[in-house]
Amino acid sequence: MTLLGSPTAAASYRTLLSDIDSSSNIFVGGLREQSTEAFINALDMFDDPPAVRFLTNGSVLKWMRRDFHVASLAADLTASDTLVLRDTEDDIENTLLVTDDSAIPLIAGDGQTVTPETDSEYVEAIQQHCSNAWEKHTEFNLRTPPRSRVYETLAEQLSDDMQSDYQTMLEEIGSTRSGRGETQDGDNLLNEVGLALLSGARQTELLYDLSNWGDRISLASRATFSRLKSKLEEHDFLETEKVPIEVGRPRQRLLLAERLHKFDADELPYAVRDELENSSD
Template sequence: MVAGENLHGREFEEVLATVFESAEELLLVDPTAEAVRALTAVTTAAADPPSVRMLADSRLLKEVMDDFVVASNAADHVDAGTLSIRTGGTGSTNALVVTEGAVWALVSVGDRVAALGTDESEFVDAVRETYGAQWDPASAFDLRTPPLSTVRETLGEEIGQDVRADFDAALDALDEARDAASEFDEVTLTLLVAAHNDVLLYDISKWGEDVGIASKATFSRTKTTLEEEGLIRTEKVPIDVGRPRLRLKLNEDRFDEVTPAELAAVTLNHSA
């Protein structure tokens, strides 16, 4: 790739992946929701991503980070020190990608996207200085979502490797089935996977609260909703002291074939 040349593609992921090939540092300024999702996806896919900073509108970030997959992957990158996210108004009229030696304006028209670039040194220096000055006082964005790697690791360790395998497979199926605009409820997915593996409600809700997905109360309310809709059922399990605990089970009369892909489909339909 020639620094500053115009780039074209079907998706922002294509354009950003090309920029990643030669950049050591990258600043994304005033991105659209689509560009935020693309940056997170490309950073996740890259074997050796550059150091990435993102300066964006707080309301847009809150909306995009409602998506568990985007937010949990972003949290992984923040945790690894690869990604920094700050909020604030930039005054930019375009979403910009800024590297050490080039600037691109991201443009989307219909089903095509482009990055219109320049490597003219005085202009690049002026852009870096302008947005560097805006970056320094900007507030860090609080993701409030646990890193996906932590979710997966602790799910396997504390609940079971079979549960983790189902969770990973269902999450992959969800990512393939939904479009960028559709959302899903990660608590619903977790409970369906837990029910598929006959996990105790107490165990999965305690894990979910400890790892930062949602509170025990949220897990309990969602369980009640799924039970009322006939998707899951519970069985009482006596314990030595205290009230019996509830074992989660799928209501298999509601499932054609219990696979991670079907659990993903049910999750999407439930969240619609």
């Protein structure tokens, strides 16, 4: 019996996946937003997960892409050939997980259970249907770097402390989706770029080095880093000082606002969020 759609959906998916051989190739179709996030989190918990073909409505995957926290996990799974994402504009009537020898309806809703279908003729028919649907669509572009690559390159190209701060903030905040750190003008200061800038300010990094790193790994363009740095300055969360160089314009060193020095990395995003919320009252 499989319980899905509850507040512990990721744990439920993990239990479901743990019963599937890691050498299997499975098909998952039709999950909506929260269920997709829970499934990605569950799949990431395994050292040796099964290979997954994942098909759902394009709006769901675009929703996921707006949250770096879950999109970067999905990108890790894609890079390791564990997960392939394809999108469709069609509504998928039946939400299913199909293995080599079973078809499992996935029903959202607290306390609802389903039993896997194992009749061989039925399963073969479902497998063929899913394969036909899969072949009609192309791979979805996450446009998000794998999280492991983000952490690795950040430590290599800036510093271990910078990487540690960024990882701590990202994991603490949980989601970088809009609405959790927005200004009155709608700028999200606690997205993946804003957190990188705050981490950089804690470690007094150069904006030039940080933005070049972000641009190289396709986290965001240098222009995006510069624009969000200005927004953080406008709200007095950070400031910059000029650092002369031998040739060309001075670089800008990122500095955290003095009142924020007392906060550890795991506390800083909440301090910023609280100030933003208070300023909007």
